[in-house]
Amino acid sequence: MSTVDLQRSEDGPSQSGTTVPSDSAGLLRLFGQMLRIRRAEERVLELLLENRLSSTMCHVSIGQEAVAVGVCDALGPDDYVSSTHRGHGHYLARGGPLVGLIAELMGREAGACRGRGGSMHLVDAAHGHLGSNAIVGGHIPIATGAALWAAVSGQPSVSVVFFGDGASTEGIFHECVNFAAVQSLPVVFVLENNQFAMSLPWSRSTIEPSIAVKASAYGIAGVDVDGQDVMAVRAAAGVAVERARRGDGPTLLGAATYRFLGHSRADPSAYRDKIEEERWKQRDPVVLARRALAVAGAADEAELEALETAIARELDAAVAEAEASPPATVDEAIAGMYATPIGGMR
């Protein structure tokens, strides 16, 4: 059996605080999580092709796993995460149950949102995952507000918000980064730059490609990091989370990554340069981590094979459990509209 404990992420996020796992065991742990996300999303795409999902709306993060895994590994159990429409990886990296993801996509009661949220609206309150969001940038204030309350109430929680390059050109991004800076809030803004706002390349979204330079305009810390190198992401996130926890304010962390597939199933990515695509795919974060493991001699082929098998089994079990769960119902969805329903609401 592998040395990677696959159940770990079911039990909760890393308790390792801000220590960067420079040891090979740490790398193996992060690799295992990335591989699990990769295989989960591949399975999701299979289920979609087999018409077993309740919606065709599904955005996968294949190619971007190192950002989710590297950042979430730096968090403690009382920290918060807010995420995007491309958020399967953030949800799993934060410790969201696998069956919650699969069942949600299948529209079942066992889903994270009881079959009402779908692919773009995952949530896991038990692990401080405050929901993934389908309005680009619309969730940035949710994480900022969570950080505001942590600061006001004196709790040591740090808030992390994942968002894409597209969100960074929305006004709400500016409003929130500025406010977090003014109030010195414990929030880490993770700009997961997959180079395309749907079809618009980063070079057409901004003429200043550096996130660190953008951060300096707000008077806060900023860093540009290789988003395909999970250890580099982990190190940068560790510094940012520690800064926030000490009360030294927000960080704008830019992670350069790439969406290996189209924006969605309907998108053949005709607007992308095929050579550029190939170049990025040479830097697959899962492959890079696996290579690093080999160099470090941290895991042999048999161990990695065992890891693959364990993930496949876990996925089989999650799909079976999801399919055994009852479908979401209209009555339950209507009854669930309000936290405090008022008689006569129609």
Place this chain on the structure above:
Amino acid sequence: MSATGTTAGSGAATSARSITYRESIREALIEEMEDDPRVILLGEDVGRYGGAYAVSKGLLEQFGDRRVIDTPMAEAMIVGTALGAAVVGARPVAEIMYMDFITLVMDQLVNQAAKLHVMFGGQLSAPMVVRVQQGTGRGAGPQHSQSLEAWFAHVPGLKTVAPSTPADAKGLLKAAIRDDDPVLFIEHKQLYSRKGDAVGRDHVVPIGSADLKRPGRDVTVVTWSNMVHTALAAAERLAIDGTEVEVVDLRTLAPLDMETVLTSCRRTGRVLVLHEACRTGGLGAEVAAQVGEELYGQLRAPVRRLAAPDIALPANSALERALIPDEDAVVAAVESLLRS
């Protein structure tokens, strides 16, 4: 005073303490902040300035800048961070200075706050209040005078209230702060200095309850916010000639208390729906439609609406006054209903 027995200010018993609408809202904020450390205020100029309409005057001094937060001018951020704070345990009261500015907040209210509880399968909730004021009265023009309440009544997941008296304002604000869903609390700029009965610390008006502000047998006027007072003044005049108008103050615009509305309409058989917002797609259309659906055949006249025309309000007090239904217009509408 019971929650449903409130009366308009002018008829207050002499023994009751008198208070303005503005002060009554402030009392609700102070009492809720004293009783619950989770209650915080945030918005533009709510602290040092005391609020653009002086509602939160003195609160910064009393509660400190951790709980009364002056924000940069960024309306979507104000409501969005209130939502984020609410999700993790706060009970924020955000202020948006003018209803017109709420156009900048639509994503946070409509896509985020209203959807959060149901979209996330009940795992999260948003116990937050957005205070906002609207309406005419200052010749403030097309971007500072609109009444946009109907938009929000159209969004499931939001609760919307628009109190007309100091007592209702206090009682509804307390209910809103204690509610576990997002509540839009709509004040009216003409009401801030209006006086009425003061109410005690335990006065809570349940969200979703309309109030009979004046009983009458001949015609029902369904209205809310500042128009309640226009309706009451018209009713006083009509009473001189023996016409008894019943004034139903909706108080809560979502969810509508149609039971109270229908009970009154069934009794009088004649219905006028009155609002300051422009006519087309106004909340009056929904009320009229529901009355028509439920009481077809029991009414003595078609349901009638009286509202502002579909126009961008000019920044000119004289034109403004001419465009908004006044006492004379209500009297004329009631008289025409009585003739039909």
